[in-house]
Amino acid sequence: MLSKEKDIFNVLFEAVSEGVVVVNEQQNIVSVNSSIDKMFGYNPEELVNKPLNVLIPSTYHAGHGAHFKGFMKNKEKRQMGNGRELYGARKNGDVFPLEAGLNPFKIYGETFVMALVVDISVRKQQEEEINKLNEGLEKKVQERTKELSTTVNELKVVNLELDSENHKRIQAENKIKDALKKEKELNELKTKFLSLVSHEFKTPLSGILTSTMLLGKYKLAEQQEKRDKHLEIITNKVHYLNNILNDFLSVEKLETGKINYKFHTFKLSKVVDEVIYNANMLLKGGQKINYPENIDDISLTQDEKTVELALSNLLNNAIKYSPENTDINIHIQQDKTHTFIKVKDNGIGIPKADQKNIFNRYFRAENALLTEGTGIGLNIIKSHLKNLGGTISFKSKEGVGSTFTMKIINKAK
Template sequence: MPNLFHENEFVFNVLFEAVSEGVIVVDENQAIVATNVAAEQMFGYTKGELQEQHLNILIPTNHHVAHSVKGGHYETFYKQSSARQMGENKDLRGLHKNGAKFPVEVGLNPFVIGEKKYVMSILIDITNRKNSEAKIIELNALLEEKISTRTTELHKTVLDLKDEIEKRVKVESKLKKALKKEKELNELKTKFLSLVSHEFKTPLSGILNAAILIGKYTKTEMQAKRDKHLLTIKNKVYYLNGILNDFLSIERLESGKVKYKLTNFKLSKVVNEVIYNANMMLKSGQRINYPLNIDDLNIYQDEKIVELVLSNLLNNAIKYSPEKTTIDFKIKFKSNAFIFEIKDEGIGIPYEDQKHIFERYFRAENALTNEGTGIGLNIVKGHLESLGGNIKFISTRDIGTTFIVKLPLIKEK
């Protein structure tokens, strides 16, 4: 596995193991450099057993030449360097460790780390789908046989045929819906991994470059330059950590594994932590107005979720606002809830995009040039609704946005 993979092993482990499909990464020599548990189980191997093996170990022998020779399938795709489905309209097979062949669907995604090119494959065992297709063919054949054998009993044949057609339509409709849903899910996972690859590539490259530059400043009087690059590394790691927390939150929300830990804590503790981290991301001339007299406010909630919500909204306000602007952070206490308001002077949300702003992976058209995954607000909304709260916003393009979060007061048990 390349050094960069070793240095960020936790990052890639979280990403690979977050999906149920098999994920295999190979380098330009078709050597396997990374796999997830789903891929190892799919092909019958134990953890780490596929490491550094040639990709041919997973491909039936009769396809080795077409796949690996100069000018073959792999080289052709590698030169094209664009994400696509592998072997469209072809019957692709994987080779299990025990020698058995099984049908697979493969999505290919090229990416670059440092100066090395890799290809990420997303694999799905479609044995059940093939069985379903065979079942449809079997049903069609059975229907045709019944029609031919019952032509002498016209009335009974018509009734039987109508019954069979209705059954077949229902079965076929269910199968088509299942296949469509499976395809949409696969496309979503492919988009997810492509998004992750892109979002991690830039900050990881920034961290690597900053680390290299620090090594060149060896003299004592160069400490200011070292501090500058150390701050870059710290900010990039903070950004990556935020993305990882977002992805973990999605997985937990979808699987229903979120277990909220409600405790009684001082609101000022969370606010101070959020403001401290946000200050590291401020652009030149930006400042945050935030409440100072909140030391006597206690709240019974999940402390980590409150921090996640406020951090996400403040970071967005900073990211989408220009230099020399002010961000107002207000806290209001009502008889049954806490109200948090975060107002910025940023680019705002176009009116036509506002109805989609809480959808996963959605990004407004005027925010596409800013780094981001489009999942933060989706996660915030999911957690707030699970805790009995809500979130809304008021926004005008090129003027700014105000997000309002309401968290209900919960009595301590």
């Protein structure tokens, strides 16, 4: 190249912050700027007329010639190494990562290639550090996700009657990938549970305390009716608290797998008598429980306490969600393999939109939110019956009433 043009190139090259290398078609260096000298560790003018390979690690020499010829054939501007990582070799032998943009041009009929070179060592180092941090974080997330998956799986209740929307939700929960989000959900569930327990215990305890204080004021003989009224309130509240405690104990046993079912043969009428006797203490004014017909000869080989718990829960719900002066009917039938127990009420019923979730733990129908309850009774019944090979189903219409049907195997295996 002419001296004048070379001087012009040098002025232009020095104005560029990137390293600039100009090579001819023979891959010999004809010009560089000071940024290249500093980048590769050479003195000024030391690289001129040297082959381009001096700036390329020896391990890449074999393939570089073919890449250069291919580029010269097409002669289009492009980012060199697209899809490949490029490396440069310093004078002292150090190898470092770089990026290079290639620009072909002609002067006096001779073709040259100008390469803009950037040292990306710092960026690569930062990327490696970020990758290491991401790997560490991903490992922590996987570990936390595994822990949370174990906890969440214990909280899940398999419900074959849920529609496709609920199935998708359960499947999504089974594929937990976001540990932080799941931890937040668990904390919210814990808060909700503690709030529910606090409310459900505080209300009846306040009623017991109030009735106890009032009892002390009714000392005259003619005030016996008022004393009886408050004694009845105390009895009902204690019975209610006892049922809540039994529900919580059942949940704990179901979650930890500590249930020990004891199977023996018993008369079903014995269980029905006990449940109805206890339920009579909860009846509202004018409510009546109609005793099932023709059950004296019905026997089961099952866990008696579980059957009693399930029937008691259904009957208590029927009383709680039915108005005064209504009947609650119990129907029992038995065939060769199963016993069917139905509890029918004329209460508030379950809204259609809520019916798909009625067996979910802590779920309460919209029209029952102002009535005392924990939302775990039906979930417990369903879980116990499933363990015993049975099922529970229902039919309900809001404002008309509900009928719950338990299907129990006559003889547990």
